Amino acid sequence: MRLAYADTARTDLLTPQPDSRGRWRFWATAYTLLILLTGTNLPTPLYRDYEQRFGFSPLVVTLIFAVYVAVLIPSLLVAGPLSDAIGRRRVLLPATALAVLGALGFALATNVVWLFAARIVQGIALGAASGALTAALAELEPTGNRRRAALVSTVASAGGLGAGPLLGGVLAQYLPAPHVVPFVVEIALLVPAAFIIATTPETRPNVRWRPRRPSIPAGMGPIFAFSGTVTFLGFAVVGVFLTLIPTYVTSLSRSHNLAVAGAAVALLLACSALTQLAGYGKPARTLELSGLPLLAGGLVLLAIAGQISSLAMLLAATVAAGAGHGSVFLGGLTAINHAAPVDRHAEVVSTFYVIAYLGVGLPVIGVGFLATAAGLLTAVQWFSAVVAMSCAGMLIVLVRRGQRAEPSVPHP
Incomplete structure (x- = not known):
């Protein structure tokens, strides 16, 4: 009887048993990721207003964004392996406190130095949290389904990226103190996130921490080479939309409504999130095959929209590019999540996010220089042409490689 009981208990431990508490922790962790990304x-x-208020150029806007990425990446590389070793909570609670501090920096900003400082703090916070939260989602998924965890992670990421500009635009446009109220709301939303982190049990493996350079476990090189590249291209588009497209939209629409500027960026990320939901259960290769043409097509439409001053075509470009981003991002993270060793999961995800955030931060600096020298329209058109051709090249590579060996996972 004792042996039979032991066998039964062991089977129960090996087979994930979903319960209401486990589901709550999983979705609460997704909320935390969503809110952290919303705040950043x-x-x-507001950047167009900041330009006029503090007197700086579009190049400075891209540098404010780039410095955020510059600190985010080292934070990812340190905090990802650290959370594998000491536990998610000990990394995530300080990260949440830093996110509050970053929001305060924006609320109190009186010159451009405050903006740089606030973005630096936000970059450290998100870098510390991204890998740990993504790994925690994979560990807390009630049925042990890593593909579903990848979907929730990417949708929460895209949702936060899109909700931030929309929420910021609406609050700034229709409530008093437009440069303060959005960040007070963010701090209020971070309070339950901190409670969630504090009450979630640790799920760490027992591994030793040491600072690491970006690294790829043996056998994952081909996955990182391809999926990382297409993810880089997808996030390059997101970076330009987050920094310069609001100004592009106001020029085409001849409207200074902050909600409209934020809605254009939100539309991109909403389409990304919806595409990820529609693509759940599909192999990574299928997602990348569909995402690359959509991304390239959206960029072509973006360039044409500026040339003919068509707001309708700009919206079509946004929808196509958002769908393309969602497909390539979900495909890449699904492949990485599936192949990552358990004891290095957060580290591997953090390295993948390094590639994504390099895509957000590096190309936009070049676009900012070009916009300052030749004008925003020319800069966006050149960017669109280069990235669209790169997407076409990666699509050719993917087709020639043939079908990737990957287990088929049915829809739930």
């Missing part, structure tokens, strides 16, 4: 993108529709 609240300033997006």
Whole structure:
């Protein structure tokens, strides 16, 4: 009887048993990721106002965004392996406190130095949290389904990226103190996130921490080479939308409504999130095959929209590019999540996010320089042409490689 009981208990431990508490922790962790990303993108529709208020150029806007990425990446590389070793909570609670501090920096900003400082703090916070939260979602998924965890992670990420500009634009446009209220709301939303982190049990493996350079476990090189590249291209588009497209939209629409500027960026990320939901259960290769043409097509439409001053075509470009981003991002993270070793999961995800955030931060600097020298329209058109051709090249590579060996996972 004792042996039979032991066998039964062991089977129960090996087979994930979903319960209400487990589901609550999983979705609460997704909320935390969503809110952290929302906060980092609240300033997006306000940058044009900041330009006029503090007197700086579009290049400075891209540098404010780039410095955020510059600190985010080292934070990812340190905090990802650290959370594998000491536990998610010990990394995530300080990260949440830093997110509050970053929001305060924006609320109190009186010059451009405050903006740089606030973005630096936000970058450290999100870098510390991204890998740990993504790994925690995979560990807390009630049925052990890593593909579903990847979907929730990417949808929460895209949702936060899109909700930030929309929420920031609406609050700034229709409530008093437009440069303060959005960040007070963000701080209020971070309070339950901190409670969630504090009450979630640790799920860490027992591994030793040491600072690491970006690294790829043996056997994952081909996955990182391809999926990382297409993810880089997808996030390059997101970076330009987050920094310069609000100004592009106001020029085409001849409207200075902050909600409209934020809504254009939100539309991109909403389409990304919806595409990820529609693509759930599909192999990574299928997602990338559909995402690359959509991304390239959206960029072509974006360039044409500026040339003919068509707001309708700009919206069509946004929908196509958002759908393309969602497909390539979900495909890449699904492949990475599936192949990552358990004891290095947060580290591997953090390295993947390094590639994504390099896509957000590096190309936009070049676009900012070009916009300052030749004008925003020319800069966006050149960017669109280069990235669209790169997407076409990666699509050719993917087709020639043939079908990737990957287990088929049915829809739930």
